[in-house]
Amino acid sequence: MSALKWGQGKGEGAAGPALFGLPLSSGHFVLPRVLRRPVRILARLGVGDFQAPRFSAAILSGVLIASSSAYGAYLGGDVDGIVQGITARTGFAVDQVKVVGNRQTSEIDILDRLELDGWTSLIGFNAEAARERISSLPWIEVAAVRKVYPHTLEVRVEEREPFALWQQGNDLSVIEKDGAVIAPFSGGKQVLLPLLIGAGAPAKAPDFLAKIEKYPELASRVKGYVRVGERRWDLKLDNGITVKLPEDGEDQAIAELVSMDHDKGLLSRDIAAVDMRLSDRLVVQLTPEAATQREAALNEKPKSLKRKPETKI
Template identity: 90%
Template sequence: MSALKWGQGKGKGAAGPALFSLPLSFDHFVLPRVLRRPVRILARLGEGEFQAPRFSAAIVSAVLIASSGAYGAYLGGHADGIVQSITARTGFAVDQVKVVGNRQTSEIDILDRLELDGWTSLIGFDAEAARERIATLPWIEVAAVRKVYPHTLEVRVEERQAFALWQQGSDLSVIEKDGAVIAPFSGGKQVLLPLLIGAGAPAKAPEFLAKIEKYPDLATRIRGYVRVGDRRWDLKLDNGITVKLPEDGEDQALAELVGMDHDKGLLSRDIAAVDMRLSDRLVVQLTPEAVTQREAALNEKPKALKRKPETKI
């Protein structure tokens, strides 16, 4: 039987096993299986029968020094740096970054938020912290950073939707449909966005621009939407004409404006402004050149009448 039993089959004066000169013999007592081997080794060590393996002292010392160093690095806050350094040099250094979904945001700005240093380990890289940094970029609405082992980072972003340009004094910004400012105007395709001018314009623009969309020919000619006193709109056309819409009845005024332009070419004439603020009349303001030409024509008319020869009967 392989079980370690002490006190069985031995005389009263028999000496049992001992550990460091301490008797370990108890009548009819069996050690648990887990403890049998360690106790045997300790017993042999105490009797001088067990010899430690070669270089065991050096190995134990190295383990002790390494453990002390690791603990010191942990207390000093350098553990992450050690892990980064070791894993980066064993094939896990980030050497490829894939960016998906960016249109207005440059890849350089995204890479800058990742804070890679050339020896950044994918294992120790904090993807959540990087995602939070990328989300602070002006155009980013949603960001996700994923590790693809052994050495790739994948960044997916969803950007905010530009609705219009908003001018306040000398400041020109890109805004969302709800009026939230995204970023300063930077040119490019942003010039194609509708231009809103004046305080209160962003709040009223979505509803008003939906009305303008009903008249595509007019919409293509508008270069600016000016909010006046946060009460009404002026339209700045591509040929310099200003259309002053009334405070109430915008839909009817727009329909009449488009009708007169279709029938009489109103918006193609040499005029400076069309004032529709009065409900019972429409006022047209001529350009300075048109005024000069009209005055000259009026002055020339009497002279022409005087030069007209009399007819003899």
């Protein structure tokens, strides 16, 4: 029988097992399996039969010191540092980082937000805290940080979508389609974005730019969209011409502008501005050079025609 029964095979009055002089037998009590060996050892200690293994005192002292140190580290909040130090030196130190999805954000900025020190353990690394730090970067919309054991971190990011550049005074910023500022202008491919100028421009720009894009030849020549008084638009073209659109009926004005340029080459002439703010007329402003030439040409015309002499018959 596998169970150890106390008091079996003994006559009445027979002495049963005792622990430190205290009897442990009680009828047919069966001691649970898990307690049998510890109770036997304690019983032998009580009668002086047990001999401790070699170095047991040193082992117990080490266990006591280690447990005391662990408890002290717990109270002092240093447990994470201890775990980091131990696991990093046993093959779990982060030595490779993969960054995917960044275009405007540099890998250096992302690595800086990971806060790795060369002995950072993958086991104790807080991926969620790192994700929040990376998400705070200007261009980052969504970030994910994943541990790949034994020693790799994988960072995936989705960046905000740039729509245009917005100039306010001397400040030039990259903005999203809803007008939210992403970051200051830093050059590179950002120069290809449409340039909006003036207060209130971002709010009205998406619809207005959609109208201009219906005419690719005109859209390719526009270098700046100026919001005037938060009421209407001026177009700054690549050859320096300014087109002043009306506050109302800008769709019709744009169509007429494109038609006149196609038929008469209006936007290729030596002019400084085309004023379309008046519904019943179009005003063209010459450049200073063109105005001077025109004035000189007018002055060269004879003021009066010479009269022919009369012929007598």
